[in-house]
Amino acid sequence: MEIRIGTSGWVYPPWRKTFYPEDLPQKKELFHASRHLTSIEINGSFYSYQKPSTYQHWYDETPDNFIFSVKGPQYITHINRLKEIEDSLANFMASGVLLLKTKLGCIFWQLPPSFVFNDEKAARLEHFFSLLPKTFREASTWANKSKRFIADYSADITQSDRPLRHALEVRHHSFENPAFIELLRKYKIALVFADTAGKWPYMEDITSDFLYLRLHGDESFYDDGYDQDSLKFWAQRLQAWSQHRLPNHAQNLTEVKDLPDLKTAFIYFDNDLKIKAPQDAQQLQQLTGQ
Structure with missing residues (x-):
C-alpha cells in the first residue's frame, strides 16, 4: 500500500519561519512544501472554483511523483446539499481540476x-454517487456540459480511463449506520476516517481500494498537535492496513470478512490551528518509513 502523508492546505502565516525558511518567498511555499511532504489536500476549491491556470501552476510547481487531493465545492455539498447539482458538477470538472493529471489522487467531499x-438523504446520496465520474474520460464528458468554464483538456485527459477516486467525510452521528457503509461500498466511495477528538463520527470501515484519513486532533479539535505516542498509534494502524489486516481495536460498524487489496492511503493533518500540521506529517512519514 502506497502511503501519502501531508497537510490540508499549505498557505498559512504561522508556518513562516517555522516550516518555511525565513527568506523563502511566499510564491515558493508550494514548491517547498511539496519537497518535504508527499501529498497536499487542496481546500481552496471548496470555497470557490479555481482557475485552469491555477491548477496548471500547481501541477508545474510540484515534483513528478507528488499527489494532490482536491476538496469538492461547498456549493454542491453545503449550499445545494446534493440537490440539483448537475450544473455545479459540470462546472467543477471544467474548472481545470483534471489538469493535475497523474497528480490528482482523489476528490474529497465533505x-x-x-x-x-x-x-x-440516503436516496439523495445514492443519486450523487451515481453522478460522480469514475474516470478522467467521464469527468471530461461532464466538463463539456459546463456553460461557465472551458478548460483546455488535451486528448491524454479526455480519452483517459485513468480512475478518478472519491472520498466522503460525514459530520453527523446518524451516519453510524451499516446501511450508509454498504451504500459507500456499492459505489466504491472511500469513507474518510476523521479524527476529531470525538466531536464527530469516527468509523474505520473500508469501502474502497484506498484509505483517506483526516487528522484534526485526538484530544482537542483543531487546536492540538499529536505527541509521539499518538503518531506511533497512527503508524501502527497504517502498518496493519498495509499488511492486509485490521489494526488492534478496529472501529468497524460492519462485519469484516475480507479486506480489499488497498492500493493507497492518504493522510492529511489539519490540526493545531495548522501550526504543527507539517511537523506532525513529517514525523509520521519517518515512522512509516516514507
Whole structure:
C-alpha cells in the first residue's frame, strides 16, 4: 500500500519561519512544501472554483511523483446539499481540476454537520454517487456540459480511463449506520476516517481500494498537535492496513470478512490551528518509513 502523508492546505502565516525558511518567498511555499511532504489536500476549491491556470501552476510547481487531493465545492455539498447539482458538477470538472493529471489522487467531499442520514438523504446520496465520474474520460464528458468554464483538456485527459477516486467525510452521528457503509461500498466511495477528538463520527470501515484519513486532533479539535505516542498509534494502524489486516481495536460498524487489496492511503493533518500540521506529517512519514 502506497502511503501519502501531508497537510490540508499549505498557505498559512504561522508556518513562516517555522516550516518555511525565513527568506523563502511566499510564491515558493508550494514548491517547498511539496519537497518535504508527499501529498497536499487542496481546500481552496471548496470555497470557490479555481482557475485552469491555477491548477496548471500547481501541477508545474510540484515534483513528478507528488499527489494532490482536491476538496469538492461547498456549493454542491453545503449550499445545494446534493440537490440539483448537475450544473455545479459540470462546472467543477471544467474548472481545470483534471489538469493535475497523474497528480490528482482523489476528490474529497465533505457533508455539513446538519446533514442527517435518513431514507430521504440516503436516496439523495445514492443519486450523487451515481453522478460522480469514475474516470478522467467521464469527468471530461461532464466538463463539456459546463456553460461557465472551458478548460483546455488535451486528448491524454479526455480519452483517459485513468480512475478518478472519491472520498466522503460525514459530520453527523446518524451516519453510524451499516446501511450508509454498504451504500459507500456499492459505489466504491472511500469513507474518510476523521479524527476529531470525538466531536464527530469516527468509523474505520473500508469501502474502497484506498484509505483517506483526516487528522484534526485526538484530544482537542483543531487546536492540538499529536505527541509521539499518538503518531506511533497512527503508524501502527497504517502498518496493519498495509499488511492486509485490521489494526488492534478496529472501529468497524460492519462485519469484516475480507479486506480489499488497498492500493493507497492518504493522510492529511489539519490540526493545531495548522501550526504543527507539517511537523506532525513529517514525523509520521519517518515512522512509516516514507
